[in-house]
Amino acid sequence: MTDTEIADPWAVTSLEIFERLEETIAGEADHAVATVVDVDGSAYRRPGAKMLLGDDGSTFGGITAGCLEGPLQTIARDVIADQSPSVVTFDLTDDEDGWGLGLGCEGIVDVLVEPADDAWRDPVDAYAEGDPVALVTVVDGTESIPPGSRAVVDGDGTATESDSRPAIPDQILEQVRDDARERAADGRWTQRTVSIGEEELTLFVDGIEPADRLLIFGGQPDVRPVTRLARDVGFEVTVATARGGQAEESAFPRADRVVSTHPTELGELVDERTYVVVMSHNFLDDGLALESLLESDVPFIGLMGPRERFERLRDDLADEGISLSAADRKRIASPVGLDLGGGEPIEIALSIVSEALAVSNGREGGRLRDRKGPIHARQPTQSD
Amino acid sequence: MTDTEIADPWAVTSLEIFERLEETIAGEADHAVATVVDVDGSAYRRPGAKMLLGDDGSTFGGITAGCLEGPLQTIARDVIADQSPSVVTFDLTDDEDGWGLGLGCEGIVDVLVEPADDAWRDPVDAYAEGDPVALVTVVDGTESIPPGSRAVVDGDGTATESDSRPAIPDQILEQVRDDARERAADGRWTQRTVSIGEEELTLFVDGIEPADRLLIFGGQPDVRPVTRLARDVGFEVTVATARGGQAEESAFPRADRVVSTHPTELGELVDERTYVVVMSHNFLDDGLALESLLESDVPFIGLMGPRERFERLRDDLADEGISLSAADRKRIASPVGLDLGGGEPIEIALSIVSEALAVSNGREGGRLRDRKGPIHARQPTQSD
Structure with missing residues (x-):
């Protein structure tokens, strides 16, 4: 958990929803969870999108672009009072005059509204684990x-x-x-x-799916904007520095944790859901970090710095008898980042976080207008 | 000017540097401006990158990834005391032992350190204008x-x-x-x-170059994360709503301004440096907005919503005798955003802001590792 305020309770991530849900189910039975369970036609969020609603009218997250949150508050109050789940269908096809009220909320949306009760304890624990x-x-x-x-x-x-x-x-x-x-x-x-x-x-x-993790290896100030943006878009963020003296929580207020490690042991901090950005600016440390990560099953290793620097790292590995497999070449991103062209620290951070997010979703980060095929993931084909 | 705190004084944008510079030159002569003027070899920032340094040791912005800020503070104090500019060369090629102190600051960097004096008034005014x-x-x-x-x-x-x-x-x-x-x-x-x-x-x-502008047409909650991220990465942000009652500054705390307008008059709010995202969720309003924007010289018109929705908008325009030129098709982004695959509001916002940034830099998104040619803009070829 980070120590900063939520900038916008409407635009929170799944990670923040589950963190809040964890707090909520430990307290009074005064909240409901709303989940989109079916969509017919155009809608802002896809099935599985969630928000929390309190019996005091508070909301956390949003499952439409402002169309249904009002009526949902009323329904949530009943669900909380009765501690009994309910499924509601909103037909927004009568676009300009109906629920949409000119807000262009099109389509038919089914929403499951259920109490934030003990039935959520196992999922919340699993998410945290x-x-x-x-x-x-x-x-x-x-x-x-x-x-x-x-x-x-x-x-x-x-x-x-x-x-x-x-x-x-x-x-x-x-x-x-x-x-x-x-x-x-x-x-x-x-x-x-x-x-x-x-x-x-x-x-x-x-x-x-539990939140993806972003592990940043480095301790310089340029780590901070990466940490901040990554947490903003829903990664659980760890900063690993190779210098004990720099491993201060306070230097990276948006990180979930800050650890001091040796680059050769970086592989012990990761799992198959950890996206890694190597940006210590120290050639030797980055090389040791890369070597350690190659032995792990991380899906993404982003390397800060020009292409030539990576080629030197790769040559040094080759001298040690370590060659990169096709799978390694696929998971290494060098230079790290999407091609956004900016040179300011926050622009570089945006480029890095955008790439990690794209890769975590199996995308390549080009322009949507040039994409072939559907924009959203579809419901998987039913197996029978 | 927005009413939120600077999240990280090191990772500020050019817009924030110039805003701070404007305050600084109006006050005591107690700050210096440091500008990278030459780079030989690998360096974190390119020439033109700037930061401010106070005679109290404060810094705002960063021109290296933490390598030179210490020595620069000392130099800045002298420059401020003498009100006399100075150019300093930092040779970081002796990587592990020199200034770099193992921080991997490679290359030779020339930095111009000058007082934040009246010589800055014209540039600051021009920037603001x-x-x-x-x-x-x-x-x-x-x-x-x-x-x-x-x-x-x-x-x-x-x-x-x-x-x-x-x-x-x-x-x-x-x-x-x-x-x-x-x-x-x-x-x-x-x-x-x-x-x-x-x-x-x-x-x-x-x-x-003055900051690029991002104009968001819409007033729903999903505008907020776009506003926030766009301001974070250095756009000057205007929110234009078509509904008077929603045009409240407080709803969009990170926007530079919030205006209430009619979609047919949107073109009057823009110029050739304004990137526009149309996301009112109202089909009629979005159509009128598009029509107005097509008569302007904006370089980017991003349209929220699926491809089919844009095709309906385009057909409606065609019925009115308006057809899109090749240049219009080039500047229209539909669906707006880079292909990052996320469906949460903040992920959609990241996708939109990343695309606007990429287009403003003449890039296409996509992964840097797949890019042909240099990553950074080079110094333009000298003309003789």
């Missing part, structure tokens, strides 16, 4: 299996229930277990309709 | 034309002097007037050595 899960939630139910019935499925397919919600019967859960395991792995969503006797149930399978 | 100028400064001089001798040349080639600095004789200035006019236009730099009698003088021609 860095473990992906999928929430399986009934969004169109029966009398005995009402909306909000919930199971949490982990990456192995193991399901857990909560006392605070009706359970989903095994025979139902079995039909979506594979979906749930896959959604835990890819963080995406699936809407599934399954049969139980003569009735039908609709389930929303919501992959919850 | 949005008028580009070039500073012509002697960096290697003679007894009668010492370092810091200065002329300010505007886009027409007209030079003005200041009482607080020795003038550059006409016969010298004439030799760099074309350079100065070009640098005022492109914001880049030129180093020129010219002869006067049997002596030689070296001049640094420093193009000062």
